Amino acid sequence: MREMYLSALLAALPVVVTCGVLSVPVVVKRLGFVGQGVSHAAFGGVGVAALVGAFGLMPxxxxxxxxxxxxxxxxxxxxxALGIxxxxxxxxxxxxxxxxVFLVASMAVGAVLVQVSRGVAEQRGHPGMVQSWESILFGSVIGAGWGEVVISAAVCCIVLGTLWWWRRPLTFWALDEESARAFGVPGGRMKTILMLLLAVAVVAAMKLAGVILxxxxxVLPGATALKLTVRLRRAVVLACVLGIGGLLAGLVLSIETDWQTGPSVVLVLTVLFFAVTLAKSRGVLGAA
Amino acid sequence: MAEAAVNLEQVSFTYPGAAAPALEQVTLRVEAGERLGILGPNGGGKSTLLKLILGLLEGASGVITVCGMTPRAARLAGLIGYVPQRSEAELGAPVSAREAVLLAATWRLAPWKRVPRGVAEHADRLLGLVGARAFADKPIGSLSGGQMQRVLIARALVCGAKILALDEPTVGIDAAGQRTFAVLLANVHRELKVTILTVTHDLRAVAASSDRVACLAKRLHSHMSPQGLTPQVLAELFSHDVAGLRGALGGVHIHAHGAQEPCPEAPHGVHGCGHDHGPDHGHPEHKHGDTKTGGGRADS
Structure with missing residues (x-):
């Protein structure tokens, strides 16, 4: 039991750190709804993966x-993401x-392909879907294997490494697209990088919180952090800390109540967001 | 003859899909160190002209050179600094004024390198020159319109630009702020000897901070000193809304001595030469460019 929660924690930690760092540019560039579209596009990917599995082509x-x-x-x-x-x-x-358009099209493609893959899998005797629908919708980090821990850590390294490498042009572009372009910053490349990182992070986050959440x-760690500070580095660090705090509290909540882990983590982060918003509006907290 | 800072010869430009050209046969020479105001109605092609000079738009006919180079090469060499309308910036970004200036100077720096001390000192000097040192550590989202303009000017100059291009710099700034801004530009011009191009539809702003004024309404209608903008001319222009400005600029030829005379091609009894110099309402620039009014925050 303890090992099950330990592997869940280790698989989820890199996810919340990745999403925490990325949440700051997502909030600043107002890409929250784009993230929603991209995460729902995962349904299409799940459908394709299910079909590939049904034909016995998965490892x-x-x-x-x-x-x-x-x-x-x-x-x-x-x-x-690139299409949007x-x-x-x-x-x-x-x-x-x-x-x-992309959101509903991907969901429709996913639903149809999953149904088709079930028929194919029955005929050919292959497993088809690797994940259940519920785990796709709301995540299922409890019971994550050590392979998933490694994948999460690798995704975290790739996303953070890319963000660190491009941090200066990306920040300039995120601050003021038109001016950055006038200074020679390749705006198209910046947008592509951010969108691809968003896609990778969304897929990583699906394991913890599912497509829906x-x-x-x-969004939540970055939005909360930006209420607490007006400095970029502090905002990034705070977003990570909030993400980790939300994960730990969400895991405890999930264990104590037997609620699903993903929604529990998101609930904690939401409560934190509203608590900080309320405290700011009452003047209890000042911007650092 | 010394090399012009900006030289345009017979430049015309039509946006893809647009029925009418945004600019027609514009010929203009801007000398090094000159302060040129580009004045005209919304949709008159001012911002289009600026973007062509910056190399942000391509596909124009005619010849454009900036410091003897193509606009794009000059921009990428850091020879031309651009100050957009401030509404373009993401005001919620957690970046201080100093960081915003430094980003322009350091975005090409290798990721593993720290910002050189000389670059940081140069940015601080520029922030001091534009009177922004006092609020350099404030987040840009908390700055007033006038403060933001100062920071954007420092940012435009931080790479050693020889030309400063400003797009509607006084939009949303009150009259007192505009006077302060004119003094600021004069200081920058005196200290750095840069060429200054100011695109605006604000006659007072252009008169206060320009050596010469180019009146643009798709075509270049005149190119003169601001003294040519007599009270009569100003009154005539300010008495019209956007549509009226079209008539005013189309129907009056403004000369350097300030006299007005009807357009020779104007039909009898019609105040206007009959040419459509004004905004094309189906035009992309009119929809997305000149109609922006900025944040509307008061200068402090």
């Missing part, structure tokens, strides 16, 4: 199957319309 070991499924979902979410960015950039349609991890 045999659980670790490799989880990795392969994650790669497929990341590819799907990344394509959706491209459509809104060209002003072909308003960004919220683009998100709405993954965006919460990419």
């Amino acid at each position: 045999a070991t659980e670790w490799n199957a989880a990795l392969a499924q994650m790669c497929i979902i990341v590819a799907f979410c990344g394509a959706a 960015a491209a459509v809104s950039d060209r002003r072909a349609m308003p960004v919220d319309t683009a998100i709405g 993954a965006t919460a991890l990419l």
